[in-house]
Amino acid sequence: MLRLTKRTEYGLIALVHLADQAAAAPEGAEADVVSARAIGDQFPVPRRLLAEALKALQQGGILDSTRGAQGGYRLARPASEISLGEIVAALEGAPTLTSCDGLGAAAGPGGCEVEPVCPIRSPLARLRKGIWTLFEGVSLQSLADRSVDPAALFTATP
Amino acid sequence: MLRLTKRTEYGLIALVHLADQAAAAPEGAEADVVSARAIGDQFPVPRRLLAEALKALQQGGILDSTRGAQGGYRLARPASEISLGEIVAALEGAPTLTSCDGLGAAAGPGGCEVEPVCPIRSPLARLRKGIWTLFEGVSLQSLADRSVDPAALFTATP
DNA sequence: CGAAAGAGCACTAGATTTGTGCGGATTCCA
């Protein structure tokens, strides 16, 4: 029901935490890496799934990972340059916005063959695209900033 | 993955169709009711599920239903006064935004008992609230209007 | 009364999500 998966939830929790770490780091210096275990110990989330989310974020180029002892994760870029769209895409896969993905599926692959029969032009496809555009306008930083009004999260992007 | 269900898709298809019907009705007069069968015949959607979506919309006060022969559905209000938020709420249930619905579930019902342990204050809750606020700003009319740019769907609400 | 159309109920199959276990690879530290 228009919900993000737990996986994304865990990922966001970790990201906000990492963003905090990065913000707390001394000027100029890079923040220390944080291990999946350390994050899992602080929040009541299954450590294993958290690790999966972190891995996905690393593969998506959002996190840098360091292996071995004293290893862990760290934001690959400043939080202000990471968009929510990227995050969700990395955690939940592609936006599924290919052409007319509403009734299109019923028409089989290769494009929406029933285009004339589809006078609505899939409002959902337009809708999702709109949502996606929004997501790309929200940065991790604004999410991590607890002072931001939820309702203003999206609109405030001049 | 942040997706709306088929049920919502079917509902939206029907709603847009009904909005068209209402727009085509003679000035002042109410539009004719449209049967679920009639809609199902026009679009490649399972008639039965379409009916379920319509029923949900009726229970949500978005549609008026007329039973018996020559019965059918009709918008309960002008399309411009029906918000996308309402529609999605009617079709997919409540927004699931009760208190701290991120880590809150792990704390059991009755409120987020782990509040101090939750330094993120559930970014997801804020996020969903933001999305929801957006949805309430989009009218069925703007969805039915095919000339609206998807990306501008939300931002254009002065 | 019969046909049309909206409700209600139960059920099956399929997909997705969530969660877990185990072992391997890599790197730091003593």
Place this chain on the structure above:
DNA sequence: TGGAATCCGCACAAATCTAGTGCTCTTTCG
């Protein structure tokens, strides 16, 4: 050099949600 911490990869079970279908009942028009 060995041990420990940590990130990775694969496979599997359980729970939940979604999609779809069948049958019956009630209501209303003709």
